[in-house]
Amino acid sequence: MSTAELKVALAQMEVIAGQPETNLATIESFVVRAKDAGANLVVFPELCLGGRYLGNRWQNAEFVNYVASFDERVCTLSDGIGIIFGNNVPIPASGIDLPSPEADAYLSDVRFCVDGEWIDPEHDCDCDDDCDCDGDCHCEDGCDCGCGGSPVYHLALEGIDAHIAICIGDLSGSGELVSPTMFDIASDFAGDCDLIVDLAASPWVAHPLAQTLDEEQLDGLEDTALPPIVRVNCIGMQNTDKAVLAFDGNSTIYLNGRASASCRDDFQEDLLIASFDFDEDTVAFMDEGRPRYGNVDEKVLDGIVSALRRFDAQVFPFHPNWVIGLSGGLDSSVTAALMALAFESTDRIVGYNLATRYNSDATKMNAYELAQALGIRLVNGSIEGIVKATNEVVSLYGYPEGATDGLVLENIQARLRGHMLSTFAAIEGGVIMNNGNKVEATLGYATLYGDAVGAISPIGDVTKVRLFNLAHLINARFGKTVIPLNLLPEETADGYNWETMPSAELKDAQKDPMKWFYHDWLIESMVDNPQFSVEAFMQAYLEDKLASSPVAKWIRFYGLDDPNAFVEDLEWVIRQTANSVFKRIQMPPTIMVVRDTRGFEYRENQVKFEQTACYRELRAAILAM
């Protein structure tokens, strides 16, 4: 073949954290497929043997060095083909002192081998050796991409100059544009190499914070000598503390900054072959054109299902039953449907309707119909007896009649549901599925050790409004009504029609206190973007500039165009969010959908933050309107 022709295979593999033997087997199968396709180079993701999210195990030399020892076994696979892959570097005998779990990336490096031989990188490092950056140091880019330093290698390959880098940039939510970060670094090498290979291990979120280039900037690129970029990302599920992360793959080839061909972005493995002719300056793709998502919630649905399926397989390999409380409300109905989509069989799902006197026939019927539609076991009964027993024990301990009236009794009911689900799980040898949504978790509208129990929270990062969309998509996917329609509002010009509104059903005629749609938007804005400016929002309200805002309609609907009501509600949301940190600290792990955790759960503190001077001024001005 012409030395100027390069047939590259993008190996979008599933990486399982902590399992190098399993990952090596996956690598081997992809190498075989790449050779069969006539590729002379196959590219694997970053940290594709040990995984990225290993927590404190990153500081354990025995394990990290064990993973590094797999390099040689990959090298033996490179007979007749070039293999580029990411792996961690060994920990020196002196040990390391990692400043933070993010520091895993300090140990992330690239490997290149051909015909069983290692190709050494050309270092042209101009930075301090102690700064943990092998090769060129791009500290600020490392920081931007959360990788804490990006080693960039320079290799001579098939007569072509190629830079090989790790995680040099984030993609936009659409995956269609290269981010400024990625562009800035890549353009450092414009004219100076023929190809850039970028190895990634980037978890998916629906709305990453990374900005994207606008069309004008992209058109500008046409004139630059920006080389093609081959970015290979993994798929799978990895977790750290409370963050359960899904990896969508979406490995992509960028020409002049534009995505020209991509692997699947639906959380599945894929192999894409690209033939670069550097003489003719052309690229040809084999079987290009994967289906792309038409709407973000379609992808959210697949992302949750993918993470749930893999979490179950990796964390509970003994295939336990999953027990779930089915109240007949929207949250538990959607969660049950997600389980049915995720697990190989619905035999492992057991639903329990844990009724008290306050549960309506309507929701009980919903639970029954949902279980029928999904074909899952539903066990009915009442927990009134144990609620009564709780009151008796309370009297036994000397408290007067009525001591548990009101909110105390509401929490008793919720907590006893958690207790009974835990008991049923123990009897079934199973685990509990959490049902809580993001609005409840943020406002603390949940009972600790009650409805906040479970091994994992599939919709804990999903607002109620997004649940409406998921519910419709789920019904469409099942081709029938699985999620009862009475749970879904019908939006009108100035509000909604809603047959069965959200209720905890812990007392008579109870309705959730949330201002749906408005609070969903406010919480998503404040929680998912810590840089969100509450003060700018107040300023806009003060200057009557919210007319074009997505929530203008709901501000009217809930009467928040009255300044007193607006301030009272805003402070309720801020106060509830701050005062419920102690609950979230003890809630189950959550599948990350929107939050850009960068490998962390959302980091909160039990701190009373002073109101800023500007906030106090704006508050006064609004109340004086």
Place this chain on the structure above:
Amino acid sequence: MSTAELKVALAQMEVIAGQPETNLATIESFVVRAKDAGANLVVFPELCLGGRYLGNRWQNAEFVNYVASFDERVCTLSDGIGIIFGNNVPIPASGIDLPSPEADAYLSDVRFCVDGEWIDPEHDCDCDDDCDCDGDCHCEDGCDCGCGGSPVYHLALEGIDAHIAICIGDLSGSGELVSPTMFDIASDFAGDCDLIVDLAASPWVAHPLAQTLDEEQLDGLEDTALPPIVRVNCIGMQNTDKAVLAFDGNSTIYLNGRASASCRDDFQEDLLIASFDFDEDTVAFMDEGRPRYGNVDEKVLDGIVSALRRFDAQVFPFHPNWVIGLSGGLDSSVTAALMALAFESTDRIVGYNLATRYNSDATKMNAYELAQALGIRLVNGSIEGIVKATNEVVSLYGYPEGATDGLVLENIQARLRGHMLSTFAAIEGGVIMNNGNKVEATLGYATLYGDAVGAISPIGDVTKVRLFNLAHLINARFGKTVIPLNLLPEETADGYNWETMPSAELKDAQKDPMKWFYHDWLIESMVDNPQFSVEAFMQAYLEDKLASSPVAKWIRFYGLDDPNAFVEDLEWVIRQTANSVFKRIQMPPTIMVVRDTRGFEYRENQVKFEQTACYRELRAAILAM
């Protein structure tokens, strides 16, 4: 005064995170005291206005810039005195993208003002402006000390050249030696300045990972021109997620690397005055010589009490009652005593003995005597009725007689204790105190939503063996037997005598499965030092080199000199630790005593880690002994 004489006040203040107004008032009072003492320079800690552990609030420009705005108000206090203090820098309008919570330190900077005027630093920065290091860049040192980049300022001060730095090093546990990290950086400036001022916001742990210089190295320093180092640290309590951190202060002046005078290290505010005569090259201290701890457990006791008192005051300013389950066992007894030491009054402590048929008269009597000795309310009763009701609900849901026998019933009892404590707390308008110790938490010998409930865990980072020491110290401090002596083992030459051994009392004649002393050591080694080598431990066992080990005696006592028993037990500990990550993820926040969290909780993942090849070989070799 001679321009060569400098009277420095070390202002060891309490910093409350998120409360700049409160912290400014503290700063003002220290400035007054420093002026009264005739100081011409007063030095405050790092980030002394907003605090260090602000979680995601670090990304919120409105709050961070509000804290930065306090600079001017501090400057107005500098009439007739120089003030050096740490504060965060404002977030630029463009916003920031912090790679991790550790990145708070990227925004940490120093300030210097005299007579209401700002003294600007002389930058001699030779690093990339985008690397987040203002002033000199010491990336590797920044990483070592966990500060992610140490801006080092160079200021002309009273005719004396002084470098002002942030957190240039960790101290040893004893606080008596300067660490290599600190020495390395400081020595960069040897000969090149007269004084080094180091601002710190370093949480205390009993055994930091930082190494210290040996005597020989220190003697070597005598000959160097290492300038005096003035290090000022804060006191107080700050928290992030599950880590509740205590700050011990221990602000120190180092001459030739040796601590020459220190502020109190008992978690209290302090002001130390030092007069430097740079002509005579002498230092004089006013009221030097604070009492130092004779033993580490004395300090652990004060550290826990300090963190508990301040957590209660900051997080629960409304002074709620604290409810605690008093089983009469060691863990709850020590925890109750810690509360009595921490809170201003024992009126806020309510103990509950939540007995079932399995609770012995001995432990009930212990609970009674403890409550008497501490003067706290103890409410007695039985939870048998609600245990029975649970079984009735189980039958109601169609499960056969005996479905809850065995472990299921044990967990039901533990969970109902959590439920009743939550109910009592709700009735009392109070919060729950967690009782779990570190060995239980690590091995997962706790029931989620049962004994693992609570707003805070005071002894969750304390092994059982350390609890014995704390119990004796507590009895000494109260001057009477508060912790019943039957709970404390009497160590003998080859084992121990122990009247009432630890038991969960969830079934007849139950004893905890832990191998006390041996497991305490193993867990402390593995958990607190992720770099601990299990393989080296196995190698030592294989080569019979554990004779000198602190656990040699216990290996014999528990019959682990039998290779099969040794391997079986070791794998049980490793397996239990790994399989209980899901519990720890949902456990209460814990006061950090030993774990060097560097601002994080211990970071764990639900990952099945492959056994390394070396581990498998060693295992086989031991079994073949």
